[in-house]
Each structure stands twice: as structure tokens, then as C-alpha cells.
Amino acid sequence: MFDLNQVLRDNIKRLTPYSSARDEFKGEASIYLDANENSFGSPLPVNYNRYPDPMQWKLKYKLADIKGVPPQNIFIGNGSDEAIDVLFRSFCTPGADNVILCPPTYGMYEVSANINDVTIRKVSLTDDFQLDLPGIEAAIDANTKLIFICSPNNPTGNALNRDDIEMILSNFDGVVVIDEAYINFSRQRSFIQELTEYPNLVVMQTLSKAWGLAALRVGMAFASEDIINVFNKVKPPYNVGQATQELALEALGNIEQVNGWIKETVQERDLLVSRLSLLPQVLRIYPSDANFLLVKTIDANGIYNFLVEQGIIVRNRSKVELCAGCLRITVGTPHENATLVAAISAF
Numbered sequence: 001m002f003d004l005n006q007v008l009r010d011n012i013k014r015l016t017p018y019s020s021a022r023d024e025f026k027g028e029a030s031i032y033l034d035a036n037e038n039s040f041g042s043p044l045p046v047n048y049n050r051y052p053d054p055m056q057w058k059l060k061y062k063l064a065d066i067k068g069v070p071p072q073n074i075f076i077g078n079g080s081d082e083a084i085d086v087l088f089r090s091f092c093t094p095g096a097d098n099v100i101l102c103p104p105t106y107g108m109y110e111v112s113a114n115i116n117d118v119t120i121r122k123v124s125l126t127d128d129f130q131l132d133l134p135g136i137e138a139a140i141d142a143n144t145k146l147i148f149i150c151s152p153n154n155p156t157g158n159a160l161n162r163d164d165i166e167m168i169l170s171n172f173d174g175v176v177v178i179d180e181a182y183i184n185f186s187r188q189r190s191f192i193q194e195l196t197e198y199p200n201l202v203v204m205q206t207l208s209k210a211w212g213l214a215a216l217r218v219g220m221a222f223a224s225e226d227i228i229n230v231f232n233k234v235k236p237p238y239n240v241g242q243a244t245q246e247l248a249l250e251a252l253g254n255i256e257q258v259n260g261w262i263k264e265t266v267q268e269r270d271l272l273v274s275r276l277s278l279l280p281q282v283l284r285i286y287p288s289d290a291n292f293l294l295v296k297t298i299d300a301n302g303i304y305n306f307l308v309e310q311g312i313i314v315r316n317r318s319k320v321e322l323c324a325g326c327l328r329i330t331v332g333t334p335h336e337n338a339t340l341v342a343a344i345s346a347f
């Protein structure tokens with residue numbers, strides 16, 4: 001049975017949320033002399049002299065509308081990379097606790113674990129890039145606080161079997177983090193709708209991929225209200241700037257444009273698969289539910305360098321476990337993809 005109090009870091013249990021200057025006063029006033037801001041204004045056409053809403057409510061209400069979850073179940077971070085760090089700081093006692101990662105997977109889980117002095121237990125994916133359930137079960141002990149599951153997975157591109165993920169959600173007494181950064185490109189349904197079923201579930205998503213806002217730095221975590229309240233205690237009070245909140249809100253109004261790009265990206269992905277698979281330089285293309293392909297080649301280093309010389313950058317993953325000979329290639333515009341295929345065929 002999942003019990004949030006059992007999983008939380010001891011010192012976090014005792015914390016009260018940081019109270020920012022404006023928390024004590026919730027209404028509107030004509031003179032604000034409470035937060036040591038510059039009352040004259042900002043040296044910009046728009047005034048950014050006042051601190052932003054620390055809880056980003058407007059943005060959360062809009063996201064709630066789009067995602068079909070209450071705003072109280074949403075955490076917004078400075079990219080989902082901040083959500084990853086907040087997860088470690090909420091649940092893992094440095095030097096004592098451990099987390100389970102399933103490589104090859106997204107690198108920030110390991111970076112954040114190391115920064116927070118949390119032991120990593122690696123349970124590699126199987127040869128077909130699925131979860132090794134017996135391996136995960138064997139790796140869990142009383143100090144295992146988090147299991148990170150990336151689906152669709154980076155860098156392999158595939159979605160992980162839903163039944164396997166549900167098995168872990170039902171049986172693990174710690175927190176299961178499902179990173180859905182690439183969910184918009186996937187045939188698989190998001191786990192967001194399962195939040196009421198699993199109190200130990202945290203779903204992460206981001207505006208950096210399908211939404212085209214990587215430079216803004218907006219990532220989300222969806223979880224029970226109790227877990228979100230913990231994140232709100234652990235995060236820095238003003239973790240998302242005013243300009244970011246405003247621009248993200250505006251962007252979320254353009255969902256049709258984004259849906260159009262998602263459709264086009266998926267079409268281009270399928271086209272890229274069919275074109276690359278004709279090339280003798282390409283040995284295998286792994287099935288993708290994301291906006292990139294993992295491509296096994298005859299010579300990853302050689303092709304990587306050959307592409308660099310022509311001003312085309314892909315990600316060389318040939319040193320990554322289970323990815324020998326592989327390049328990770330983002331699906332670009334039709335022109336970019338055609339240029340890439342022509343360049344590889346000339347190698």
C-alpha cells in the first residue's frame with residue numbers, strides 16, 4: 001500500500017511552504033511596498049517590476065482545461081528538468097535512498113540523482129526495449145523511493161507496454177514517475193487519466209517538444225493534490241517567470257497549429273523511416289512513438305562526422321548501452337529530412 005508519509009523525506013514532512021511577500025495579502029491594492037521591488041517600473045516596454053504569481057494559477061487553469069485534470073493536480077517547473085530535481089528533493093534522503101532507472105533512457109534522471117547524492121539502481125531494458133519486470137522487482141528494497149519510466153522512451157523512441165507500467169504502479173510502494181515528454185507523437189494514451197486510480201503516480205510532460213517552446217522552459221508534473229502540495233513546498237517560490245507564464249498561456253491558445261505540426265511530424269517520421277530503410281548505410285530503424293528515430297548504421301561515428309561536415313547535426317548514441325552503431329535523429333521539416341537522407345546516402 002502506498003503511503004505518502006512513508007515515502008517523503010523526513011525533513012520535508014516538517015516544512016511549511018515558504019510564504020512569499022504577497023501571500024499574506026490576497027486582494028488588489030494601489031500601493032505595493034511589501035516586496036522590495038522597484039516601484040518606478042522596468043527598463044522595458046512591458047513592466048516586469050513585480051514578482052510573478054508563484055503558483056502560476058492562470059497557466060494551470062488553461063492546462064487543466066486542455067489536459068482534463070484539476071489545476072490543483074498540476075505542478076509547473078522551469079522545464080521538466082526542474083520537476084525531476086524536485087522529485088529527488090521531495091522523496092530521496094541523500095546518502096540513504098535509491099531510485100531505479102531503466103537504461104538506455106533520458107540522462108537527467110542520473111544527473112539529478114548524482115547531484116542529490118542518491119544511489120542509482122540500473123535495470124536495463126530488454127533487447128526489445130521493454131521493462132524488465134523481474135529485474136525491477138529484484139532491485140526494489142525499503143529505500144527505493146522512485147522508479148523512472150520514460151514512455152515514449154528517449155533515446156529508443158518506443159512506448160513501453162502499458163500492462164507492465166500498470167503492474168509496477170499497482171505493486172510498488174514508492175512513487176512511479178512516467179515521463180511523457182513525447183506523448184503527443186505516440187499512439188499510446190497518456191497516463192494522466194489514471195491519476196485518481198494510482199496515488200503513487202507522477203506524470204511528467206513538457207512544452208519543449210510538440211508545443212515548440214523549448215527555449216521558454218515550461219515542464220509539468222501531474223499528480224495527486226497531496227504530492228503537488230509537497231512539490232510546492234520544495235520548489236523555489238518564483239520558479240516560473242512572468243514573461244514565461246504569459247507566453248506559455250498565449251501559446252496554449254494555439255492548439256490547432258500545434259496539432260497540425262504533430263500530424264505532419266508523424267507523417268514525416270513514417271516517410272523518413274521508409275526512405276532511410278532503403279539505404280545500405282542503415283541496418284535497422286527501431287519503431288518510434290516519438291519525434292525522433294533511433295537508427296542503427298554501418299558506422300555511427302563515420303556517418304556522424306560526415307554529416308557534421310555538411311552542417312547537419314544528429315545525436316551519436318553509439319556508446320550508449322544497447323545502442324551500438326546508433327544515431328538518434330530528430331524528425332525535421334520535409335526539406336530537412338530530404339537533405340538528411342541525401343547526405344547519408346552519399347556516405
Ligand code: PMP
Pocket residue numbers: 078079080081082106150153154179181182205206207208214217218219
Ligand atoms: N524528458 C525527456 C524524456 C526528454 O527527452 C527531455 C528533453 N530532452 C526532457 C524530459 C526535458 O524537458 P524540458 O525541456 O521540459 O526540461
